[in-house]
Amino acid sequence: MISLIQFKQVLRNxxxxxxxxxxxxxxxxxxxxxxxxxxxxxxxxxxxFIGVIGNSLATFSKRISSEIEFYKLESSFSNYSIVNYLLSQSLVQVLLNGLIFAVVTLVATIFFRLPFSNLLIYQFILLMFMGMYFSFIGFVIGVRVDSKVIDTISFPIIVLASITIIPFSHLAVESDFVNTVSTIQKIFPGYYYSQIVNSLVTSKEIQITDILLFVITIVIDLLPLYLLIPDKKSLKMNK
Incomplete structure (x- = not known):
């Protein structure tokens, strides 16, 4: 019920x-x-992907930063941990990212004749995983950074995050710059997401290494950030 209320509140944002x-x-x-x-x-x-990044790194982080005082008040007289808070907010994020996928797909289908196929299901599942990845990052930003600062840095962060997933090697002429960017992208799951989707779209065999590295990079990237999530005691002393 709480997640549904939060979902409706975000839609009015x-x-x-x-x-x-x-x-x-x-x-x-x-x-x-x-x-x-x-x-x-x-x-x-x-x-x-761009919409999911905007939702996770701009809207979500700002919402967490703005509501963290309410969480501290609630946690002061209950056993509602920061992990519980993260999980409840994650459910809202799944709903919102699903809405983004539905809206863009609907526009693409009506105006650009995007064909319906099983591929859309696979894309949806992969995008939900990536949505949770960026939502986790957005959550950490929200509990660690003041909302006014987030207003300032949100757009640059979105641009940087977008660079990690746009397949420049497929969009641009090969050059040293493109090769360098593609190499840097390999430490982020967005690169392997693009590789998997490209294999699905072109009916090529999906490489097991792409799937493994997709999962591994998510874990490796998020593990250090998990250590930055403060406990209830630390939250009361900060922000």
Missing amino acids: KRFILFTLFIPVTWYMILNNLQGDMMPNILLSIAV
Whole structure:
């Protein structure tokens, strides 16, 4: 019930509408015009990914930072741990990321003739995993950074996060710069997500190494951040 209420509250947030619905739809239209020869499912993946990043790193982190005082009040007279708080907020994030996927897919289907297939199901599942990855990062930012600071840094963070998942090796002419960016991308799960989706779209065999590295990079990237999540006692002393 609480998660549903929070879900409805987010839908009334103009920040959510801008960063996570309007921008990804716009990106899909731009990419469709610039990369008309690219398969529509890859364009969908990029556009939805941008929306998921905006939701997780901008809207979600700001919401956590703004509501952390309420959590501290609630936890002071209950056993509601920071992990419980993370899990309840994660459920809301799954619903929101699912909405982003549905909206962009609907626009792509109606206006750009995106075909319905089983591939959309696989893309949805992969995007939900990536959504949780970025939501975890957004949660850590929210509990550690003041909301006013988040307003300032949210856009640069979104840009940097987007760079980790956009398949430049498929979009741009090969060059030293593109090769360098692609190499850096390999330490983030977004690179392997793009590889898996590309294999699905082109009907190629999915490489087991891509799946393994997708999981491994998620764990390796998030483990240090988990250590940054404060306990209830630390929260009462900070922010």
